[in-house]
Amino acid sequence: MTASTGPDRLREPTRREFLTASSLALLGATAQDPARPAGPTPEPIIDIHQHLNYSGRPDAVLLAHQRAMGITTTVLLPAGRPVTRPSTNQGASNALEAQALGNDACWRFAQAHAAAYRFAANEVPDLDGAKAEIERYLRRGAIMIAEQKFGLACDAPEMQRLYELARERRVPVLMHWQFERFNLGFERFHRMLEQFPRVTFIGHAQTWWANIDKNHADQKVLYPRGPVTPGGLTDRYLADYPNMFGDLSAGSGLNALTRDEDFTRGFLERHQSKLLFGSDCSDHDGSGPRCQGSQTIAAIRRLAGSPAVERKLLYGNAKQLLRL
Numbered sequence: 587m588t589a590s591t592g593p594d595r596l597r598e599p600t601r602r603e604f605l606t607a608s609s610l611a612l613l614g615a616t617a618q619d620p621a622r623p624a625g626p627t628p629e630p631i632i633d634i635h636q637h638l639n640y641s642g643r644p645d646a647v648l649l650a651h652q653r654a655m656g657i658t659t660t661v662l663l664p665a666g667r668p669v670t671r672p673s674t675n676q677g678a679s680n681a682l683e684a685q686a687l688g689n690d691a692c693w694r695f696a697q698a699h700a701a702a703y704r705f706a707a708n709e710v711p712d713l714d715g716a717k718a719e720i721e722r723y724l725r726r727g728a729i730m731i732a733e734q735k736f737g738l739a740c741d742a743p744e745m746q747r748l749y750e751l752a753r754e755r756r757v758p759v760l761m762h763w764q765f766e767r768f769n770l771g772f773e774r775f776h777r778m779l780e781q782f783p784r785v786t787f788i789g790h791a792q793t794w795w796a797n798i799d800k801n802h803a804d805q806k807v808l809y810p811r812g813p814v815t816p817g818g819l820t821d822r823y824l825a826d827y828p829n830m831f832g833d834l835s836a837g838s839g840l841n842a843l844t845r846d847e848d849f850t851r852g853f854l855e856r857h858q859s860k861l862l863f864g865s866d867c868s869d870h871d872g873s874g875p876r877c878q879g880s881q882t883i884a885a886i887r888r889l890a891g892s893p894a895v896e897r898k899l900l901y902g903n904a905k906q907l908l909r910l
């Protein structure tokens with residue numbers, strides 16, 4: 587699949603797949619329902635990647651979706667302000683190409699649901715006042731600069747100003763890597779990792795995940811399938827730079843986890859302190875075949891080598907990194 591616009595999502599399941607999986611989910615529903623009052627308390631899970639009004643999803647549905655997935659803390663990532671300029675692909679990439687709301691809405695929502703929600707701060711980096719806008723929300727308690735999803739070089743002066751702010755305020759920067767569309771120049775990002783050793787960078791999306799594979803040759807292929815050879819650029823960034831982390835969310839993250847499960851077992855073991863669960867799904871279900879987040883949780887539970895590693899990926903790493 588090579589679609590270059592729209593949310594980072596694998597194809598919708600066919601009706602037949604959906605019905606089969608729904609029936610299976612129904613059979614297992616009583617054992618898996620995290621909202622069930624009886625039985626042991628479910629394990630806490632931090633979701634580092636969600637959006638408000640995602641593809642128009644109402645707030646009440648988001649709340650129910652996160653509860654259904656078993657999420658105890660959700661981080662809302664705002665869009666930058668809507669503007670028409672090259673860095674937003676002349677407006678086509680406004681609202682993170684997902685109808686996502688901005689800083690003010692995320693801040694207010696997190697205040698209203700303080701027990702379970704946090705928020706990040708964001709802005710179009712090459713706007714005058716971008717730094718001041720992000721700083722305003724960091725002072726209000728934003729815990730990341732995210733989601734950075736703009737058509738700028740990853741080492742552009744405007745981006746470096748955000749990395750300086752992240753260093754000053756000690757918050758991670760989460761970046762959506764998508765070939766020739768968002769955060770350009772993945773192959774030279776090591777220079778930024780070296781120049782900003784005290785800034786935590788969190789990698790996300792198609793180009794980030796496609797490059798786990800040493801043999802990933804065609805950067806236009808955004809959801810590569812099949813066996814993975816260790817040693818891709820992403821694998822090396824994670825191994826070589828203490829300040830590089832990975833966000834497991836979205837169709838690209840789920841595809842990376844499931845395309846070669848033997849590879850994934852080793853990958854999760856190697857980078858067990860560097861990977862964080864996120865969902866980034868816009869469905870209304872919170873379970874089943876339309877919900878990528880719940881499938882990612884299931885894949886982590888299946889492929890993490892031990893309960894201790896599973897806990898780090900779903901909870902501990904995010905808790906530590908985001909100081910939750």
Ligand SMILES: [Zn+2]
Nearest residue numbers: 594733762791
């Ligand atoms: Zn994204």
Ligand SMILES: [Zn+2]
Nearest residue numbers: 867877878879
């Ligand atoms: Zn979902």
